[in-house]
Amino acid sequence: MNYTKIDTYLETHLDDSIAELSRLVAQPSVGAQNWGMQECAELVGSLLEKRGFKVEIIPTEGAPIVFGEREGKSDKTLLFYNHYDVQPAEPLELWETPPFEPSRRDGKLFGRGVSDDKGHLTSRLHALDALLSENGDLPCNVKFIVEGEEETGSLHLPAFITANQEKLAADACIWEFGGVDHREIPMQYLGLRGICYVELSVETAEIDVHSGTGGSIFPNAAWRLVWALNTLKGSDEKIRIPGWYDDVILPTARDRELFEAQPDVAEEYKTRYGVKQFLKGLTGGVELQMAEVFEPTCTICGLTSGYQGAGSKTVLPARASAKVDFRLALGQKVDKCLELLRQHLDAEGFSDIQIEFMGGGPAAKTDPDDPFIQLVADTAEEVFESKMELIPMVGGSGPNYPFVHELKLPVATAGLGHPDTRAHAPNENIRLDLYLKHARHMARLLGEFSNITKGGFHARRR
Amino acid sequence: MNYTKIDTYLETHLDDSIAELSRLVAQPSVGAQNWGMQECAELVGSLLEKRGFKVEIIPTEGAPIVFGEREGKSDKTLLFYNHYDVQPAEPLELWETPPFEPSRRDGKLFGRGVSDDKGHLTSRLHALDALLSENGDLPCNVKFIVEGEEETGSLHLPAFITANQEKLAADACIWEFGGVDHREIPMQYLGLRGICYVELSVETAEIDVHSGTGGSIFPNAAWRLVWALNTLKGSDEKIRIPGWYDDVILPTARDRELFEAQPDVAEEYKTRYGVKQFLKGLTGGVELQMAEVFEPTCTICGLTSGYQGAGSKTVLPARASAKVDFRLALGQKVDKCLELLRQHLDAEGFSDIQIEFMGGGPAAKTDPDDPFIQLVADTAEEVFESKMELIPMVGGSGPNYPFVHELKLPVATAGLGHPDTRAHAPNENIRLDLYLKHARHMARLLGEFSNITKGGFHARRR
Numbered sequence: 001m002n003y004t005k006i007d008t009y010l011e012t013h014l015d016d017s018i019a020e021l022s023r024l025v026a027q028p029s030v031g032a033q034n035w036g037m038q039e040c041a042e043l044v045g046s047l048l049e050k051r052g053f054k055v056e057i058i059p060t061e062g063a064p065i066v067f068g069e070r071e072g073k074s075d076k077t078l079l080f081y082n083h084y085d086v087q088p089a090e091p092l093e094l095w096e097t098p099p100f101e102p103s104r105r106d107g108k109l110f111g112r113g114v115s116d117d118k119g120h121l122t123s124r125l126h127a128l129d130a131l132l133s134e135n136g137d138l139p140c141n142v143k144f145i146v147e148g149e150e151e152t153g154s155l156h157l158p159a160f161i162t163a164n165q166e167k168l169a170a171d172a173c174i175w176e177f178g179g180v181d182h183r184e185i186p187m188q189y190l191g192l193r194g195i196c197y198v199e200l201s202v203e204t205a206e207i208d209v210h211s212g213t214g215g216s217i218f219p220n221a222a223w224r225l226v227w228a229l230n231t232l233k234g235s236d237e238k239i240r241i242p243g244w245y246d247d248v249i250l251p252t253a254r255d256r257e258l259f260e261a262q263p264d265v266a267e268e269y270k271t272r273y274g275v276k277q278f279l280k281g282l283t284g285g286v287e288l289q290m291a292e293v294f295e296p297t298c299t300i301c302g303l304t305s306g307y308q309g310a311g312s313k314t315v316l317p318a319r320a321s322a323k324v325d326f327r328l329a330l331g332q333k334v335d336k337c338l339e340l341l342r343q344h345l346d347a348e349g350f351s352d353i354q355i356e357f358m359g360g361g362p363a364a365k366t367d368p369d370d371p372f373i374q375l376v377a378d379t380a381e382e383v384f385e386s387k388m389e390l391i392p393m394v395g396g397s398g399p400n401y402p403f404v405h406e407l408k409l410p411v412a413t414a415g416l417g418h419p420d421t422r423a424h425a426p427n428e429n430i431r432l433d434l435y436l437k438h439a440r441h442m443a444r445l446l447g448e449f450s451n452i453t454k455g456g457f458h459a460r461r462r
Numbered sequence: 463m464n465y466t467k468i469d470t471y472l473e474t475h476l477d478d479s480i481a482e483l484s485r486l487v488a489q490p491s492v493g494a495q496n497w498g499m500q501e502c503a504e505l506v507g508s509l510l511e512k513r514g515f516k517v518e519i520i521p522t523e524g525a526p527i528v529f530g531e532r533e534g535k536s537d538k539t540l541l542f543y544n545h546y547d548v549q550p551a552e553p554l555e556l557w558e559t560p561p562f563e564p565s566r567r568d569g570k571l572f573g574r575g576v577s578d579d580k581g582h583l584t585s586r587l588h589a590l591d592a593l594l595s596e597n598g599d600l601p602c603n604v605k606f607i608v609e610g611e612e613e614t615g616s617l618h619l620p621a622f623i624t625a626n627q628e629k630l631a632a633d634a635c636i637w638e639f640g641g642v643d644h645r646e647i648p649m650q651y652l653g654l655r656g657i658c659y660v661e662l663s664v665e666t667a668e669i670d671v672h673s674g675t676g677g678s679i680f681p682n683a684a685w686r687l688v689w690a691l692n693t694l695k696g697s698d699e700k701i702r703i704p705g706w707y708d709d710v711i712l713p714t715a716r717d718r719e720l721f722e723a724q725p726d727v728a729e730e731y732k733t734r735y736g737v738k739q740f741l742k743g744l745t746g747g748v749e750l751q752m753a754e755v756f757e758p759t760c761t762i763c764g765l766t767s768g769y770q771g772a773g774s775k776t777v778l779p780a781r782a783s784a785k786v787d788f789r790l791a792l793g794q795k796v797d798k799c800l801e802l803l804r805q806h807l808d809a810e811g812f813s814d815i816q817i818e819f820m821g822g823g824p825a826a827k828t829d830p831d832d833p834f835i836q837l838v839a840d841t842a843e844e845v846f847e848s849k850m851e852l853i854p855m856v857g858g859s860g861p862n863y864p865f866v867h868e869l870k871l872p873v874a875t876a877g878l879g880h881p882d883t884r885a886h887a888p889n890e891n892i893r894l895d896l897y898l899k900h901a902r903h904m905a906r907l908l909g910e911f912s913n914i915t916k917g918g919f920h921a922r923r924r
Contacts, residue, residue, distance in 0.1 A: 032773030088775055152773050193674065197774045206736025210886045211787045212655065212858030215759030216699075217740045217750060218731075222762035222784075223695065230692040233685065235811070237678075269680075274668025274780075278679045288679060297677030300684035301777050302768035307785060311494030311614050312659045312820040313550055314787055314859075315763050315886060318736075322684075323769060325673045325776055349697070358774040396674030397776075424672045424777060 001447040002134060003440075009130040010439050017126040017439070018109060018432065020047065022102040024084075024118045025111040031085035031152040037063040040084045044121070044146050051128050053144065060156035063148025067167065072138035074450035079143045079170035081403065081411075082121040083150035086113035087424045094426035108429045116423035117176045119430045120415050120438070121146065124174075127442035140450045143170055147399075150176070153197050153359015154399035161402040172372040173409040174445070175400065179417025180434065182268050186384040186441075187391055188377060189413040191365025193293060194328030195397035196337045197301075199356040200228065201321035208306070214316040221320035222305040228350040229322060232341075233298045237279050239326075241344040244296065249331035251294045255392040258368060259286045262389065272419065293393040297327040323358075327397060330363045364401040364411075365393055372410040375452055379444040380414060383437050414441055463909040464596065465902075471592040472901050479588040479901070480571060480894065482509065484564040486546075486580045487573040493547035493614040499525040502546045506583070506608050513590050515606065522618035525610025529629065534600030536912035541605045541632035543865065543873075544583040545612035548575035549886045556888035570891045578885035579638045581892045582877050582900070583608065586636075589904035602912045605632055609861075612638070615659050615821015616861035623864040634834040635871040636907070637862065641879025642896065644730050648846040648903075649853055650839055651875040653827025655755060656790030657859035658799045659763075661818040662690065663783035670768070676778035683782035684767040690812040691784060694803075695760045699741050701788075703806040706758065711793035713756045717854040720830060721748045724851065734881065755855040759789040785820075789859060792825045826863040827855055828873045837914055838874040841906040845899050876903055 024047070029040035041064040045055045053068035063085060089099035089112045097103035102111035109119070131138055145168060147157050161168060180186050204219040214220070233239050266284030269275065282288045301324065306317030326337060338357055345353050366373065368390045377388035403411050416438035422428045486509070491502035503526040507517045515530035525547060551561035551574045559565035564573035571581070593600055607630060609619050623630060642648050666681040676682070695701050728746030731737065744750045763786065768779030788799060800819055807815050828835065830852045839850035865873050878900035884890045 032771060032775060034772070088769065088771055088773075090769070090771060151776075195674075195776075197776070199774075204737070208887055209735050209737075210858065211759070211761045211763055212657075212789060212856070213754065214735075215761040215787065215789050215857065216753050216755075216757045217742075217744055218735065218737050219739075219741060220761060222765050223697075225765070226688050226691045226762065227697050229688045235685075235689050273671050273676075273680065275666070275671075275680050277681075279681060280679075282679055291678045292675065293678075295678045297673070299673045299677040299682060299778055300688065300767065301673055301775060301779065302770045303684050303687070303765040303782060304770040305762065306764035307550065307552070308764045308766040309494060309550055309552060310496070311550075312661075312785060312787075313494055313763060313886070314613075314657075314659070316761055317763065320765060323774060325677065325774075327674065327677050394674070395677065396672065424775070425670060 001139070003444060003447070006130045006134050006443050007440055009133050010126060010436060010443070013126070013129065014432070014436055017122055018104070021109065021114065021119055021122040024122060025102045025113050026100055028100050029085050029113070029148065030088050031063060031149055032088050037085065037148050041066050041148055044084045047125060048144060051125060051132065058160070060160065062156045065148065065157070065160055066144070066146040068144040070138060070142055072140040072142060074140045076450045077141035077143060077170040078446060078449050079145065079168060079173045079409065080124055081173055082144065082146045082176045083117045083148065084121070084146050085148045085151050086116065087151050091426065096427055107432055109432065110427055110429045112428055114430045115417055115421040115428055117150065119435060120176055123416055123435050123439045124442050126439040127446065130439070130443050131446060139447050142446070143168065149359070150398065153195065154361060155359045157399045158361060158402045161406055165407060168407055170407065170409060173403050173407070173411045175411050175413040176398070177417055178413035178415025179421065180384065182419045183263065185386045186380045186388045188373060188388050189391050189394045190368050190373070191393035192363060192398045192400045193393065193395055194332055194334070194361055194363035196326040196328060196334045196360040197358045198324050198341070199321055199358055200225065200324055201319070201354045201356065202352050203319050205318040208318050209316040211314040211316045218316060220316050222317045224350070224352060225305065225320040225322055228345060228348070228353045229300065231344070231348045231350070239296060239298045241340050243340050244337070247331040247333065247336070248296065248329040251290060251392070254368065256286065256290065258390050258392045259289045262289060262391070265289060268419070293395045294329055296329045296332060297325070299325040301325050327395065328363055330365065333362055334360045361397070361399050362401045364404040366404060366411045368392060370410040371452060373412055375448060376412040376414055376445060379448060380441050382444060383441045414438065414445070463601070465906060465909070468592045468596055468905050469902055471595050472588060472898060472905070475588070475591065476894070476898055479584055480566070480897070483571065483576065483581055483584040486584060487564045487575050488562055490562050491547050491575070491610065492550050493525060493611055494550050499547065499610050503528050503610055506546045509587060510606060513587060513594065520622070522622065524618045527610065527619070527622055528606070528608040530606040532600060532604050534602040534604060536602045538912045539603035539605060539632040540908060540911050541607065541630060541635045541871065542586055543635055544606065544608045544638045545579050545610065546583070546608055547610045547613050548578065549613050553888060558889055569894050571894065572889055572891045574890055576892045577879055577883040577890055579612065581897060582638055585878055585897050585901045586904050588901040589908065592901070592905050593908060601909050604908070605630065611821070612860065615657065616823060617821045619861045620823060620864045623868055627869060630869055632869065632871060635865050635873045637873050637875040638860065639879055640875035640877025641883070642846065644881045645725065647848045648842045648850045650835060650850050651853050651856045652830050652835070653855035654825060654860045654862045655855065655857055656794055656796070656823055656825035658788040658790060658796045658822040659820045660786050660803070661783055661820055662687065662786055663781070663816045663818065664814050665781050667780040670780050671778040673776040673778045680778055682778050684779045686812070686814060687767065687782040687784055690807060690810070690815045691762065693806070693810045693812070701758060701760045703802050705802050706799070709793040709795065709798070710758060710791040713752060713854070716830065718748065718752065720852050720854045721751045724751060724853070727751060730881070755857045756791055758791045758794060759787070761787040763787050789857065790825055792827065795824055796822045823859070823861050824863045826866040828866060830854060832872040833914055834872040835874055837910060838876055838907060841910060842876060842903050844906060845903045876900065876907070
């Protein structure tokens with residue numbers, strides 16, 4: 001494969017690809033607000049069709065799933081997992097330019113979803129364009145599964161995968177994200193923590209009551225919620241739900257070894273987020289990084305009750321709710337966690353607290369010593385001029401469990417992210433130099449993918 | 463005084479007075495949102511001037527205070543305390559007609575402030591119009607103090623009273639509110655609970671963090687707030703701040719006697735608010751009513767943090783805040799309570815929680831056996847055809863303390879409220895029959911006020 005020619009194509013046509021990304025970002029697709037999902041799925045479908053993919057837009061009870069496949073020269077199949085949904089853009093007032101009007105400045109592109117995950121999708125398409133332009137066809141079979149519920153817990157993806165194992169059959173999978181760290185070193189994230197996201201809510205009366213009347217004698221929904229939340233986790237950060245930690249699989253010696261090879265992130269985190277200190281007396285080093293990704297969490301993501309405007313209003317709220325994000329360690333199961341949570345609240349006297357499950361899935365990780373991981377690392381090194389580093393697990397979540405445990409694929413991360421990419425936050429952005437590098441990396445990976453003929457890679461598929 | 467003629471005037475001109483009230487309600491004056499305060503103060507001033515009052519609109523560091531006085535035939539002076547500010551109208555979607563577009567239907571007028579407190583003001587002006595029309599002048603001196611910060615804690619009123627005792631000198635005071643209970647019996651509320659309203663807030667980082675990254679290692683503002691709130695009050699409803707109850711003056715035997723004469727409110731409360739049971743095992747009777755008004759409270763009026771929209775967002779909030787309303791029993795002082803709250807949060811490890819004082823004042827009550835109270839009751843009985851009942855204290859708050867303890871006035875409540883008046887809630891309304899009755903009551907009170915020449919009423923002013 002002539003990668004010099006491919007690189008030239010990628011550079012020459014970069015603006016076209018960024019224009020395509022900008023059109024995709026300008027189509028809002030906020031899953032939490034059910035905003036523009038069908039329209040965005042169709043747009044993604046058309047981008048794949050433009051590259052000769054056979055495309056299906058498959059409805060689910062939530063957002064549609066886009067599936068596309070195109071045959072290539074070999075009998076090997078690489079599956080790309082992406083998503084077209086994005087996080088809500090709020091708080092809008094903190095954006096320097098409007099989130100759905102992509103803006104290019106200082107070598108970056110700003111907009112909701114440019115990094116997570118629309119930019120990953122279009123830079124991969126850009127790599128395909130270069131290969132097609134150079135060779136007229138693709139070096140291997142390529143499949144895309146692009147879902148629309150990643151940011152809301154991928155509620156319908158696992159069942160879809162279970163029901164479509166033949167359609168999705170492949171030899172390996174490239175995950176939706178990846179990128180370089182603050183030293184510009186490309187990182188390989190091998191695992192994702194699980195998640196169980198719930199909304200807890202309580203209603204104590206039909207209408208809000210004047211707090212002068214009700215304060216001493218009426219139940220207060222905000223208090224019920226505060227007391228219930230307080231039973232979930234103490235200021236020692238221990239989750240107090242009985243049995244919560246029972247199934248946790250502890251990290252391995254190899255996991256620790258991989259983290260020990262990593263530089264300290266403490267100062268970088270403090271600077272980036274304006275945090276003065278870490279929890280549980282952590283100060284940095286391998287302990288901080290292991291805690292970040294391997295421990296179960298219980299995070300309040302939002303609190304709502306009563307009057308929240310300026311000044312004061314003397315009201316006793318009839319309703320209160322909290323969004324709570326439990327990250328799950330390897331081994332923990334969502335259904336069991338929901339059951340433990342319900343039992344715990346009941347036992348603590350909070351049967352009045354309703355639990356609404358809003359999505360989730362268990363944790364999963366890929367073996368760091370899988371030959372596919374080695375290929376991804378080798379091709380990355382050529383582009384990024386730096387050895388790819390292996391991170392056994394990240395703190396974030398995604399639906400990798402059915403890919404790893406049902407499709408039985410090695411799942412590698414590779415991407416265009418950078419530490420200030422601000423995914424999920426205002427002023428989300430990508431660096432155009434990394435956009436180009438990711439396309440170059442993916443072109444090389446696709447070019448070499450069919451050449452792995454020896455060793456564990458094929459053995460694994462038997 | 464010919465009260466038949468006066469009643470005829472009040473009935474004949476009722477529509478004019480309601481039209482005047484509607485204009486006043488159409489001028490928003492939401493103190494918490496600093497919306498329309500100066501405009502509303504000027505409108506109130508013009509209403510008083512129209513009746514020949516000498517009017518001053520006195521700026522404060524908050525909303526202006528409107529003061530008006532007009533001499534009458536005797537040397538006795540009756541002071542009316544009213545307020546022109548209103549509670550926020552939110553949640554707007556629950557109003558059947560827009561809050562600032564008064565709507566008359568089913569013998570009622572709906573709109574924010576029709577009851578609390580603009581309707582009280584205009585029905586009193588209506589009474590003055592009748593007296594002026596009948597007699598050409600007023601039977602006694604009349605003063606109005608109409609403030610604009612009642613709903614936000616009357617932050618600047620006490621200092622104004624302290625600095626203007628001569629201007630405000632009077633023989634007795636009619637308070638801003640009052641009304642009939644669910645049996646249509648006029649009620650006399652003799653005391654108001656104190657209040658100390660604060661906003662508690664905490665900031666743990668400069669920006670929100672992805673909950674996948676931060677959940678295990680970064681402090682979470684929402685959790686800090688929940689844990690801090692949990693230290694303030696337990697589910698046993700006891701306020702846990704050391705020293706909080708030290709200065710509480712317990713209710714007297716006369717207080718209990720007055721409540722024992724009252725019918726049970728338990729079933730009415732349950733129906734009206736859709737509450738299933740009361741706190742602390744209370745089921746009704748005198749114990750429920752005593753608890754409602756005499757006990758210190760700690761009420762969460764609002765909770766805000768992180769993502770509060772639809773669906774899920776995986777964010778670790780950098781900021782969280784709660785609005786907390788402490789009602790104070792007789793004897794408790796605001797400054798000391800603020801100090802105890804700060805000391806308590808510090809001692810519990812929550813020095814990171816900021817306290818913003820948003821207004822308040824101590825509790826105060828008038829002697830149920832004051833002759834002025836008797837006059838108010840007697841004149842009410844004639845109009846309402848039912849004996850006025852005396853309630854020693856209500857659960858709500860207001861700035862009566864400086865009226866009782868600095869101006870040394872007996873303060874009586876009389877008004878047009880009814881149990882479904884929905885003050886502070888959507889669909890606030892008044893009944894027009896009660897509007898008319900309140901005007902008739904006030905005309906009689908003003909007509910008879912100078913005739914109290916014997917006994918404790920004058921003795922008290924020596």
